[in-house]
Amino acid sequence: MFTLLGRYHTRAVVRFISTQGHPFSTKTYFRINPRVALVDERVSIKVNDLRPLQRVTVRTCVEEGKAVFCSCGHFQADQQGQVDIAEHASTGGTYKVSHDSMGLFWSMKPVPGISKDLLLRKGDVTTPLVFRLSVIDGHIPLEDPQLATPVVLATEELERWYKHEAVRRTVVREGSLRGTLFLPEGEGPFPGIIDMFGSTGGLTEFRAALLASRGFASYALPFFGHDDLPPSLADFDFDYVLGAVDWFACHPSVRQGGIGVVGTSKGGELALLLGMATNKVNVHGRTMPRSCICVAMMMACGWIHTLKTFMETCPEEKRKNVELIIYSGAGHLIEPPYMPLCRASYHNKLGMTLVMGGQLEGHAVAQRRRLEETAPILPETSVVDTKTDKLLTYRDHAYCMF
Template sequence: MTKITATPKSSLADEPLKIHVTGLEPTQLVTLQASLTDERGVLFQARAFYWTDKNGQVDLERDAATGGDYSGVQPMGLFCFLKPEKPFSRLIKQDVMNTPYKVRLDVFDSFQLSSPPQNQALASQTVERWYAAPGVQRIPVRHGRVRGALFLPAGNGPFPGVIDIFGGIGGLVEFRASLLASHGFATLALAYFAYEDLPSALGPIDLEYFEEAAEFLLKHPKVRGPRLGILAICKGAEIALAMATYLPQIGATVCINGTNAVYGYPLYYRDLCIPPILYKSECMLITGQGAADISNMLGDPRAKLSWDSVYPVERAQGKILFVVGESDGNYNSKAYATEIMERMKKLGKTHCTLLSYPKAGHLIEPPGSPFCYQSWLPFVSRPVLWGGEAQAHVAAEVHSWEEIQKFLRLHLGPIQSSSL
């Protein structure tokens, strides 16, 4: 009897699974398919074609897919290459605490490309992918001006504290913060526009708002000081770099595909006003599918910049890790990070580190997240291209997620094993 087994059956969304098919004929062509429906009702699917071995088995850790949505040996390919049925959709978990994604795994005889497949599945299994480990707490935050959600690991702590910030998507995005808490970090998912009573659209950045968030987190009895970490992407990484530069509370900053300067809107902090380098909206390109290529809106970072807008990163008191996708479809992130690294070298500064991934795109997320090449971005009011090549991007997510956690532990102090 044919059987498909995925272990563990219930796991965190960033953890790998072992997928094994048995009970088939030797050298039989089969199609493996993964399916899930997100909280908006959008169907995501991935399929790949495999030949069984002499024992009639397929082992995704060993065997190479011949084609489909990916090829080669990809143990987590059925999860990382999920594609939306509705164009420009991005898989973002909304309820991270109470419901997992339920992913159905099917094996079909022969080559099946149609959706739904013409034949009935030979075997099926459903697995659960959770975004919060048992014991993780979610606490809504409405403290002064600060809006967000605090995720606390199981145990008494104290835990290293991290602020998690996203970019032009706006609102409150929690899936990365809940996963970080599952790995031992007290993490504040921080909103800064398009959420509750915050500004409805992205605009001037008030760094004192982010300082207020840092002070709130440091005062929590389960958060270990004296400094915090920041994990941020896109516009959030630009803000994180400002926090690292000007706020003494910040000890470790991870900037994923950000810039080296203030762009689009001014940044204010007490008596300081940093003027922006303006976006060049007229340089946006529209693809045949209707998605926007916004990579030229920020101009060439290697050209002469307005140095009044460039962050004096040499002032940062903590450590900074730049995570860069060299095929970022939004920014020339590699060039921004390289400019900072070269400037710090000339100044004799050693507090910055660069992780650069060839062929990776903009949305470098925790592993297990489907590769997203293009999706809707409210800030631009249309879909945008994120860039990257799927297999290289997926590999970058696996490696960078481990390195990010190592970096935060190194500079904020280790996770207490008794707390997990």
């Protein structure tokens, strides 16, 4: 596991929370470890030097582009005047669970009237998400228009990154291919993964950057709506992604013997099709699909039926290596662990807001389970379970077609 060294230090101004508040004499302070980390790492947050049994609200805010997201938990200090987010129950706020060190992150939601975006997503992976924490006296709801002067006891910031500082980022312009190549520190070769997103088009880098931070050579592959690629999905040519597989699988920094493909939404469909269409996506030279599919229970039943029909039409030798995993309560956009649920998002190509579904706690569990289930196999992208002859692969996002 990589450890961020904190070479980058940036600060963000989150307008929603005032740190001025009502004057209050206190030595209260946060103890956060680590203060600089990757987005899928757990963080320890403690509040010290409170009064014994004091009731407080711990609030977290982040601003990224047009998105302003906040969360809060209601806690009671112990007899020593400490609140440990991982050990103490949140009895109110944006989440209510007994023990969860990351609840302040996965329960974040857009601030009404301030956030212009319903989706918290990192655009520039060379900068961190900067989270501003504050501890406030008393149990205060997240949206309380009557509270003009909260008593802020302490504030702190922490950084969460998608891209480790040692990861190398290179713009790809090879023939018709476009996108971004991320390579981990070292000479390699590394296990390789192609990463694709959905029908909104454009280039999305955050997941590829995180994969590279975990030791993968990763290729963020746009297929329309970026640079000089076709402007619409209607003009998309499947030969383009086949060419990307050929180029990436032969890259000197990519380990031979097969690459992985990860896809969200329309990218999930393309991942399936690539597994069927090329032997470059394989295991130890054996042709087989590289993408297992996770489908959220909250998605429309018709889409799940379509997936099952798709798998039933696969050739037998490939069908046995395809696995359908259903996460109950998950929405469409399964992000890296501890990122907030996006229940609805504006689709720039359709010109409308689409409901993504999902339940807050169920979605958070799905994102965490996906990491826990795949962590043991991620360092090896070409492993077959000898007992079942089933491909062990990077299980990723819900598949559907808009």
